[in-house]
Amino acid sequence: MNPKLLFWVPAALRTALVAAGCALLGWMFGWMTGVVVALLATMVMVFVQLSYLYQLSNWMDDPQSAKLPDGWGAWTNIFSRLYRMRRDDEKNQTELTEWLARFRQAMHLLPDGVVIMDDVLFLEWCNPAAEKHLGLTHERDKGMRVTNLVRNPDFMDYIILGRYEQPLTISFRERKLIVHIIPFENRRQILVTHDATETERIEEMRRDFIANASHELRTPLTVIVGFLEIAASEGLDVATRNSHLKLMTEQGHRMQHLIEDMLTLSRLESVDYPMRPETVDIGRLMEQVASDARALSAGKHEITLQIDGPDIVGSYDELHSAFGNLASNAVRYTPAGGKIALVWREFEAGIKFKVEDTGIGISPEHISRLTERFYRVDKSRSRETQGTGLGLAIVKHVLLRHGGTLQIKSEAGKGSTFIVCLPKSAIVPKQAELLLGQA
Template identity: 45%
Template structure:
């Protein structure tokens, strides 16, 4: 039996004990009046505390002043503790939810939560940017009404999510997204969206590279095979034989140049960081000028400018290869009578090496891809000039290893300027 019930019975018994003498010695009705009055006071006491509890139940708050009297004090105390613990648990849960949503917002992958009807429940800012969504207005909207590409709709409704969907953006960009849908909590679904544009570009570059290598080597191999077959099957006089042999040697040297450039590029990519030896730029600029004059054969004016204020720290063979490629390209693609200018100077940010020419120039649409392997603006002209299509790729990797940036400016019919900008950490003051 609870202590509250025992206490109520004791109070009723006390009222009876007082009422019996009154009823015996005074009057029966007086005794009953005392007994009923005692019970009424007890009921009024309980009703008062019950009314306080009823008012509190409409707007429960954690109030340390929530106290009762007698047996009600324990009840109010327990309610206070339970309400306090419940609010603490709710606050902790809300804090966890806030941290969870903050983590979802920090993800570099897009996240979209869908309900049973494929309607948007939540998406992070990355997904908003990737799919063109707006959480403030799109919550509750079917995802297929907002992302309407047929391949996405078919993937979502098909229900086969073993493999992710590769989706190319239809929003006027070359973005490529990988969408993986994970069913959870029954028929709800969670979309994970990864931006694989860079990976797709690298895969395309790899495929282009294999195709270009095959193409570049197939032509000289076809020429060699054709001449060998001719020499084996047809009797030729000495002059024709020598002409064929010269052409075969030319194609052999071309293949050798391609393979050598490939090996150079591979060695640069896999080599340890370049050293920090001081490279004498005055001697190097003079050497580049002489090499340019030898390649030009007097057909161009080769100028060299050096402010003489600094040298460069790095691997001299790599720098000679990179700078030499830029000078050779300038000479090859500048018509006779043109000018090639070689510059070395100190800048507020570090130092700059530049090669400027008055050659045929390059259309702006080609400039972003010039440093790709085997990329050619004009394949026929490049082969006639003796290039392998790997020179600027070698330049780019050599400069990147020296923390330098290559800037290309060009205009068709005006000329080009290739500038390599080095940071101050690679500059050796004189």
Template identity: 45%
Template sequence: MSEQLIRAVLIALLAALFALPVGYFVAPWMGWAIFCAGLGLQMVFHFRNFTRLDQWSKAPVVDSSLEGEGAWDGIFGRLYRHEKDLRNQIAVRDEEISRVIAAVQALTDGVVSLDLNNQIVFCNTTAEAQLGLVLRVDQGQPIVNLVRQPEFVAYLDAEDFSRPLTLRSERSEDRVLSIYVIPYAGNRRLMQIKDVTQTDRLDRMRRDFVANVSHELRTPLTVLAGFLETLQEIELDREERDRYLTMMAEQSKRMESIVQDLLTLSSIESAPPPANEVVDMANLIDKLRRDAEALSAGRHRVVVETEGHSDLRGSEPELVSAFGNLVANAVRYTPAGGTVSISWKTSPQGAEFAVQDTGIGIDAKHIPRLTERFYRVDRGRSRDAGGTGLGLAIVKHSLNRHQAQLNIRSTPGVGSRFACSFPASRVAGA
């Protein structure tokens, strides 16, 4: 028997013990009245506490003042402790959920949670940017109503998620997304969105590179094969044979230059960070001047300008290769009678090596792609000038390894300026 029931029985017995003598010796009705009054007081006591409990249950709060009298004090105490523990558990759960949401929001991949009907349950900010979603507005909306590209809709309808979907974003054609759909929690789907734009660009560059290498080598090989076949099958006089051999030697030298530049580019890309040795810029500038004059053979005016006497820190072979390519290009693409200027300037902010010419110039639309491998503004003119199409790619990679930047300014028919800007940390004695 519970404590509360025992209390109620004891109070009823006390009321009866008091009411019996009064009813027997005074008047029966008076005894009954006293007995009923005792039971009534007990009912009022319990009803009062029950009313407090009913009001609290409609808006339960953790209230230390929630107390009762008698047996009700234990009930209210247990309710208080239960509500307090429950709220602590909810607070811990909410904190854990907040941590999970914060972690999902910090992901560089987009994440979208879908129900079985492909309606949006949740998405992180990365997915909002990738797919053009706004969670507070689009939550509960079918995702196919918001991302309407046919290949995406077909992918979800097919429900074959063994392979990811590669999707070009309709918001930006340059962006490529890889979408994985992972079923979880019975009737939910987790959509993971990776931005593979850089990987796609690298794959495209690799394919272009292989195609360009094949094309660049096939041309001289075709010429060599044709001349060899001619020499083997046709009797030629000495003068004609010597002319053919000279042309074959030129094509052979061209292939050698391409292979050498490819090896140079490969060694730069795979090499460890450049050394921190001091490069004597005065000697290097003088060497570049002499090389330019030798390549020009008196057809151009070569000018050297220097400001400051600081040297560079880095790999001398890489810097010689980069600067030499810029000087050689300036000579090749400047008509006879033009000027090629080589300058070296230092300041507290860093240093700049620049080559300026009065050559044919470059249209602005070509400048962003000049450092791509085998990219040429005019293929025929480049071959005639003796270029391999890899010079500026070598320059770019060499400068990147020295934390430097290549800045290009050019005006068609006026000339071009190629400037290599180095940070102060690369200037000896800065």
């Protein structure tokens, strides 16, 4: 039925019913009585309408579906429609609130920064990543101009020129940031920030690695090629030829060791080569490490071995490579007559393997960088000792795969101590239970 008829027909019927009642009273008790009753009925009807208007006005101040009054007559339909509209609005508002909460949660979890600005660059909202990247605080800086908060000349030029087709890379707060402004709507702009510091660091490490590896390989190749050219162009006596062959063999072995260490390091870093845990016989491992160190020392050092701890679960080959690197470094950097102590011992938090020497020691400024690839404290001495510069980097990655850490204590001229700490969980389970039972 037509909505207009739904309103006017009941209203006309109610009016006709009141008029008929008043006419009947006038016919029965006189026309004056009918007029008075009609006037009173009209006043009551007006009062009811005004009462509902007052209730509607009060409800409009706080429009909640639960507080909507019931109506009479035409007001029943009006309040019913208002109730349905308000219920739909509340449902939509609840859904919108849920979506907004999800949006904010997603924005909070984003690794990239997001800043929402108006058309004159006043801050409206930002996520935690943007606060970290740009030094903003949403509660404190809301309503302030972003250009007053991010003081960087390149960023200011980017804003002023308005060339937002390409992102801008800036150095800000000791970070390398990629910023991009995206206009949306008519009076809004989004500023997106991406922290490229780690990417830049990895790229720099890659460049350094290639440069260092190329340099390390170029030196022995130059020696070998030079001697081959001499041998091809001149008649050499047997002693000179043998001397040259010896040097070329040494340089060839140096390249071989370098390539082996590079392959080992690449394998340790690759997810395609997961560690295969096994029970490691510590007695056999420690004896082999000590034997290799004594062979390298050739009797020039006093090397002692002490084992006071259980077997562990791990990779025998990887641990042999790591422990062997630490022991061989101690031999290489300890003058003849010095002492080297290899100790395997259990302590409260797990297991420690300690390599202590009386060698040349290391200055404090170098200690934090010792596990970097190709980092050397003394490059000339490293070449003399045939080091590849990758030994401690291999140690670090082996320990990462075994849940261990490396501690370095050293003093120039007095020696060094390298301590490998492995967790309690690395102990072979049966031996761990036995130790607990004896305690």
